[in-house]
Structure formats: structure tokens, C-alpha cells
Amino acid sequence: MTFDAMWADLQPVGRDRRSGGYRRFAWTAEDGALREWFTGEAAGRGLDVVPDRAGNLWAWWGDPDADGPGLVVGSHLDSVPDGGAFDGPLGVVSALAALDVLRARGWTPSRPLGIAVFSDEEGARFGVACAGSRIITGALDPDRARSLTDADGTTVAEAMAAAGHDPVQVGPDQTTLARVGTFVELHVEQGRALVDAPDEAAVGVASAIWPHGRWRLDLRGRADHAGTTRLEDRDDPMLHLAEAITAARRAAGEHDALATIGKLRVEPGGVNAIPSRITAWLDARGPVEADVRAVVAAVGAAAGSEPVEESWTGSTAFDAGLRDRLAALLAAPVLPTGAGHDAGILSAAGIPAAMLFVRNPTGVSHSPEEHAEPADCHRGVEALARVVEELG
Ligand code: HGY
Ligand code: MN
Ligand code: MN
Ligand code: MN
Numbered sequence: 001m002t003f004d005a006m007w008a009d010l011q012p013v014g015r016d017r018r019s020g021g022y023r024r025f026a027w028t029a030e031d032g033a034l035r036e037w038f039t040g041e042a043a044g045r046g047l048d049v050v051p052d053r054a055g056n057l058w059a060w061w062g063d064p065d066a067d068g069p070g071l072v073v074g075s076h077l078d079s080v081p082d083g084g085a086f087d088g089p090l091g092v093v094s095a096l097a098a099l100d101v102l103r104a105r106g107w108t109p110s111r112p113l114g115i116a117v118f119s120d121e122e123g124a125r126f127g128v129a130c131a132g133s134r135i136i137t138g139a140l141d142p143d144r145a146r147s148l149t150d151a152d153g154t155t156v157a158e159a160m161a162a163a164g165h166d167p168v169q170v171g172p173d174q175t176t177l178a179r180v181g182t183f184v185e186l187h188v189e190q191g192r193a194l195v196d197a198p199d200e201a202a203v204g205v206a207s208a209i210w211p212h213g214r215w216r217l218d219l220r221g222r223a224d225h226a227g228t229t230r231l232e233d234r235d236d237p238m239l240h241l242a243e244a245i246t247a248a249r250r251a252a253g254e255h256d257a258l259a260t261i262g263k264l265r266v267e268p269g270g271v272n273a274i275p276s277r278i279t280a281w282l283d284a285r286g287p288v289e290a291d292v293r294a295v296v297a298a299v300g301a302a303a304g305s306e307p308v309e310e311s312w313t314g315s316t317a318f319d320a321g322l323r324d325r326l327a328a329l330l331a332a333p334v335l336p337t338g339a340g341h342d343a344g345i346l347s348a349a350g351i352p353a354a355m356l357f358v359r360n361p362t363g364v365s366h367s368p369e370e371h372a373e374p375a376d377c378h379r380g381v382e383a384l385a386r387v388v389e390e391l392g
Helices: 003-010 028-044 089-104 131-137 142-147 155-161 175-180 237-254 291-304 321-332 342-348 374-391
Strands: 048-051 057-061 070-076 112-118 179-188 203-209 213-221 258-267 277-285 310-311 335-339 354-360
Touching: 003 028, 003 089, 003 374, 028 048, 028 057, 028 089, 028 112, 028 237, 070 089, 070 374, 089 112, 089 179, 089 203, 089 374, 112 291, 131 142, 131 175, 131 342, 142 155, 175 179, 179 342, 179 374, 203 310, 203 321, 203 374, 213 291, 237 258, 237 277, 237 291, 277 291, 321 335, 321 374, 335 354, 342 354
Parallel strands: 070 112, 070 179, 179 354, 203 335
Antiparallel strands: 048 057, 057 112, 203 354, 213 277, 213 310, 258 277
16 A cells, blocks of 8 residues: 555654644645655656646646546645644545555546645635635635735745745636546544444545634734733723633534634733733634624624634535435445535535545544544545546
8 A cells, every 4th residue: 555655755744743743834845845745746656737826736647628527536735733644635645545556456547537735725824724725716816815924924925936836826717627527535534423433434425514714803902011000991902802712612502603712913922011902813613604603793792893704614515416426335424524625615616526534533633633543544545546436
């Protein structure tokens, strides 16, 4: 199984020796090393690697312009801060390994077969998740995409250019999308449905992605001395943040939703200075859009500040025919997910898409604790190979 050798290749890239987690942010040196790795692996298999207008990579076996549209499998290689090893890379390595399995059996595709690596799926550096797939489908405005900034004020345009990708061409890419007849993304499960299920299935099929979004809270106060400012004279934005955090947890429970405030920027950030300004980011999701919106409204009311929507993905149901066909083929359970994926963005853009989930015994993701057993990774490759054989 070529999976193991490729998996070993990737482990050191962007790995934090202390935590064992990964920092593989879009358009950084780590991202460049991963892109180079993928391009080498694809070229080594005789696949033509073509970047699109957003810097997503597409490796083709066959010519989708002449004989397409084709079947595409793949995922992403970037991570969240201190992320796990599997979220993204498992789908890319499994796609390459599935190709190897099929070629070893003498299989050849009846239509072009592509392997895709999407740019900036996590939005960890510039704030918008699935940026690469949103750009080419028109779900993210090109000017907004180029002007997104990271914590240092570097824009996407500057970071892309520094990485050798021309930001001027960023925008919807109908030529690329027309080549994709069907997209299937294999991904580590981000949850415990498979490990807790009695039937011991190592692979599941996705039914839908919950509506979810990201909002920014701008909380203003007045900087002053921590040791000389009377309590009654303070205008401390930390109090608004505290209200927002407790409101998020309370409202999520009331509305059968999930809400997280996991990223803050406190200015000026001195131990002995009352903050002048706090920026907080809210991630809210749930099975029902109205409930998610109610949580966001409750957080804004508690914070005394209108949350600014930075990204929104409506409820995404995967192609039901494809879903049921793959669930039957693999005798796999069908699972909903609260995690966003590029497959969801392509599905929302009208491309028939499906997802396979590989069992995660910890159920944990976006953390170094994320895991999939080697045997289950191999089962995922086999399942993906069967799907490619069925659809390819
Ligand atoms: O946030 C998400 O759901 C995905 O991991 N980008
Ligand atoms: Mn993720
Ligand atoms: Mn992912
Ligand atoms: Mn994803």
C-alpha cells in the first residue's frame, strides 16, 4: 500500500515538536512544501498538474477538455492552528493511493480522472474557510478575497504573489468547474458516529453539511491604567466579551446549535492596561439556519455590538442519488456533519458531490488528538478505489 510511504513523507511538514499539532497555513512556506510534494507525487504518476485561478491544484489522468467532464477526488492540505494530521491530507494521500491500487489492478478510467488539492480550506490565516473553492465557484468575491489580511496585515494578494501565484487572476473559474462532472472527498470523520456505532463500519457516507458561519465582534472600550482607574470609571470591553461568551453557550443550548469563540485579538494587550479594543470571532453552526441566526443575535445583544458576518454556508445536502449509490456500494452508514468542506461548496455550486468519512477513534478534530488507525486509513483507500471504479 503506497499510502504508508506518502503518509510518512508528510508527517514532518509544519509539525510542532512540542504539541504534535500542525501549522500549515495558506500561502506559507509549509503550504509551498505541501504543494511541491503533491505536484511531485502527481507528476511521478504521469498526471498533468494544473493550478486554477484561485491556486487550487488539479492533477489529471486524461484530458477533461477533450473527454470530460471527469470524476475528481481530493481534499486540502492546509490546517487549523495546532491541527491534526488527518484533516485534509488523509483525503489527498488516499486519492493518490487509490489511483495506485486501481492501476495495479490494470484498471483504466472510462472518463478523465482528476485529483484536486484545494487552497486555504481552513481559513486559518485569512479568516474565510474554503476560500479556494469559494473563489472559483463565485461564492467569494475576488476583490474581497485578495484584500483579506492575516494577523500581520499581509493580504492574500501579497501572500499569493510571494508564493508565486498571480493574484490578479483570482476569480470565478468556469473553465475549471466545467471539467468536474462529479467530486468525491474522503475525509477523516470529525466526530464519533462511526466509532460509537455498533456495526463497526470504518467508512461512512455524508448526507449533508449543517448551515454554519463565522462572525466578527468589534468590542470597544477605553484604555486606561489597571492600577489607577476606579471601577466606576472604567469602560472595559472585556466585560462585553464575557457577556458574549456566556450568551453564546446559553443560546446554543437553547437553540440546539453549536457556538464557539476560539480566536481573540486584545489591544493594546498589556497586563496592566485596560483594553481599548477586543476583536472576537464567533463560529456558529447547527442543523437549522434559523437557530444558528438566533444564536448570533443573542450573542450580539449580550455583547452590545452587531456581529459582522465574515462567511456563511447554507445547509448543504449532498446529491441524494450519489449518496445512496455509494452507501449501498460500500455498505456504509450515512452521516450528517457540522464540519464545512470543499465538497459542500462544490455541491452548492451544482456539481454532484459526495463525501466519505474514515473512522476516528478519538472523534476529536482540529487538535493533535485527531486520529485514524492505519488499518482504517487503508480501508478508506480501498473504499475510495471502489468508488472511483464505480464512477470513473
Ligand atoms: O471549519 C470547518 O468546518 C472546516 O474544518 N473548515
Ligand atoms: Mn478542518
Ligand atoms: Mn478538512
Ligand atoms: Mn473541510
